Amino acid sequence: MATELKVQSLDRTFDILELLANEQNGYNLVQISEKLDLPKSTVHRLVGVLLQREFVRKSQDTNRYRLGPGFIGLCSHYLNSLELKTESSPFMEELSESTGNVVFLAIRQNDKMVYIDSKEQINSLRKYAIIGQQKPLYCTSLGKALLIGLTDDEIRILLAKEPFEKRGPNTHMNMESLLQDIRECRRRGWALDDQEAEPAINCVAAPIRDYRGQVIAAISTSWVLAQHPEMIPEEMAEKVKRQAANISFNMGYTGGTTR
Template sequence: MAQNSVQSIERAFEIIEALAVEPKGLSISELSQKLSLHKATIHRILQTLLSRGYVQKDPQTLRYKLGVKFVEISSLYLNNIELKTEAHPFLRELVAMLNATVHLAILDGSDVVYIDKIEQVNSIRLYSSIGKRVPAYCTALGKVMLSKFSDEEVEKMLSKISLQPYTQNTITNVEKLLDEIRTVRNRGFAVDNEELQEGVRCIAAPIYDYRGQMIAAISISAPVSVLPPHKDEENAQKVLETAKKISHRLGYVEGKKDYQGKEM
């Protein structure tokens, strides 16, 4: 066993790896013999994995197999790789078109996670990097991805976090945030009006997959002088068009209905 490892976690992975190469599954006795572990230990670990969907039990044979949770996690991982690969050339086009920094991000709980970023040469310094997490409530990316949820779901999500003011423009009132997200649903894009970083404005649009589900978003970020409020509609159309191109690359079919029942 590796130094500093946690024994119960090591054993759980041993069970998972043993089941991974047995399509027909294994019983507790077979796992015990294969891994040289006590049946009680295996049973306890299997019950935890079973409760979380990582293994499933055949009621007829009493054998255990890997569960659908692994399929879900694998799909998310593979989707993110495909998403970044397919989106990258379009992000470069958008950077050149609008002279702004472009981000590609996903939503993880109440946080936005950047998975790609392309900066314009000599652009203003943005406090973002690939892999960094920022609150969804004060970013255009976050607000556009929160718009896929109902008001009740958004309110429940916001109730679990502290709405801290990053700038004087940060919206920290839940009802005002809900109004903002309703606006995002209606117009199809979101704006960050210096809500995360002073002097920086952002516009974001959603990305849909082959199922018509919103899975990510892209945004442009630049100083107020580059993205003034009076040009939001004009700039948003370019961001929306780029998001639509990426969605098509991911299998989105024109005319499919999105989560609101509207055509994208």
């Protein structure tokens, strides 16, 4: 019975939100009650919760309720992700064509790196399988590129519970080793995974910034060392940085582009 009441309350709450979303000027308590055929006491209780969470705001002049700023924060990451993928796609394709390698796009979710897109020259099921996968920040080039925008203290707090497991011959095994690497990443503007996430693989990544200059994502390319001994990280990094700068420019960053 209690579960049914909770579901009913949730359903009614969404009814209220959908009603307010379709009326720019909003509705007062009586109007909401009449349009949804709900008791005023029920509407008052549900709207009170929405007010506390800023999903709804009340005009003191008209006593009308309208959608509030809570939805901006709720939807911003999702909308940014959609825009990011759209703006990144052609540059990722170009990077994949120029290097012949797979290219990845990732964002940070709390203390993990998450793949949100990839490009490669052959059609592969791997592209779809990897989207949404999480990996550690400390041992991947994408993860380290995402950490570039944080201070040393912020990184210490973020990764305070990180176990630093050995995944490749050169994996960082403690915080200070990682921070020393991140400082170098900040200086040169790109990150290297030299057999840190797994043996025999190199990967370089560069951060993508938004209009505020904040790091919101990272782009990378990787290759198998035995198959491509001619690929030099520093040379590959210039190509990755160029496309990261172009994507950043399209995302509103005015710190400069190399294109």
